[in-house]
Amino acid sequence: MAWQKAASLSEIDEGGVIGVHVGATPVALYRLEGAVYATHGICTHAMAILADGFVEDGKIECPLHQGLFDIRSGKALSAPLTEDLRTTWPARPESLVGVRHLLRRWLRAHGASEQEAYDILVACQEACANAVEHAYGPGRAHFDVDVTHRAARIRVTVRDEGRWREPRGSHRGRGIALMRSLMEHVDVDHTDDGTVVVLERALTPADAA
Amino acid sequence: MRQLARIVAETHDGIPVARLEGEVDMTNAQSLGERLRGLLTNRSVALVVDLGPTTYLDSSGITLLFGLAQELRLRQQRLHLVVPEGSPIARVITITGLDQTAPTHPTVERALERER
Numbered sequence: 001m002a003w004q005k006a007a008s009l010s011e012i013d014e015g016g017v018i019g020v021h022v023g024a025t026p027v028a029l030y031r032l033e034g035a036v037y038a039t040h041g042i043c044t045h046a047m048a049i050l051a052d053g054f055v056e057d058g059k060i061e062c063p064l065h066q067g068l069f070d071i072r073s074g075k076a077l078s079a080p081l082t083e084d085l086r087t088t089w090p091a092r093p094e095s096l097v098g099v100r101h102l103l104r105r106w107l108r109a110h111g112a113s114e115q116e117a118y119d120i121l122v123a124c125q126e127a128c129a130n131a132v133e134h135a136y137g138p139g140r141a142h143f144d145v146d147v148t149h150r151a152a153r154i155r156v157t158v159r160d161e162g163r164w165r166e167p168r169g170s171h172r173g174r175g176i177a178l179m180r181s182l183m184e185h186v187d188v189d190h191t192d193d194g195t196v197v198v199l200e201r202a203l204t205p206a207d208a209a
Numbered sequence: 210m211r212q213l214a215r216i217v218a219e220t221h222d223g224i225p226v227a228r229l230e231g232e233v234d235m236t237n238a239q240s241l242g243e244r245l246r247g248l249l250t251n252r253s254v255a256l257v258v259d260l261g262p263t264t265y266l267d268s269s270g271i272t273l274l275f276g277l278a279q280e281l282r283l284r285q286q287r288l289h290l291v292v293p294e295g296s297p298i299a300r301v302i303t304i305t306g307l308d309q310t311a312p313t314h315p316t317v318e319r320a321l322e323r324e325r
Contacts, residue, residue, distance in 0.1 A: 030259075031311065051251075052248070093234075093235050093236045094236060096214065096234050096235065096236065097234065097236070098267065100232070100234070114297055115297050115300065118265075118297035118298070118300075119297075119301075121302065122265075122266075122267045122268075122301055125234065125267050126268060129234075129235055129268075129269070132235075133235070173270060173303060174268045174271060175267070175268035177304075177305075178268050178271075178301065178304060178305060180299075181304045181305070182300075209295070
């Protein structure tokens, strides 16, 4: 195959991506730290144009379902976020940032507005913080975060196997109040086997927002 | 990668202004609080905390700011918060009533005007 001109270097901003065609093949061109990289222009998952996606930290995020690829190697780093989310985390404060970033991407992939995603994120983190702070003595130290999207409703379930302790001090009390104001439905069920917090909220359809 | 918060501090007309850039949660709220307190001297009349570049703030951050507002009030100093219009964190600040304890302003400039 002969060399073909795809684009001029000046057309790609540092840290940016453009979509071009080489013959009939769509190609996404990236510029990272001065070097140029190319991948197929269409996401491997569904018909989405990768050049419309979001470049961050050497990765391209597909605009449709937030699949994540390494730009340099082309490796798929994260599956499309179309399915229900079922995750397990160590019951440590450091887990919160991971829960937050995954949940934010998942919610955005499911059509939540920035404000809706933010509100659900804060509510979910309050439940996770309870699992981390209160639920555990020594011993098992994990909690689960499951999220579903059914009939335009988001349902977050945070489950741990520790014993719920009533919030102490104004901090956690404030967290619970916050959780209740941000979500439409909050259910805290604690038994000897652990605690399950269920949070629910409807999403506003994008065309009505 | 979205990062946990860092503080970028400046002084305007003798008033410390702290830009809180990034995310605040239970892992960093306490150390951020210490950094913010360190910006104040006995001669400071006020502290401005700019939440414009803050991408995440939950009850641990809210509690930090409530505590800071209270401490400053006892020392006859004032805490001003900058919360741009349309910022997703505005809702959390209203729900918890933090805006009733520390006045909020849409820009740093507007916050500083209140101390002139």
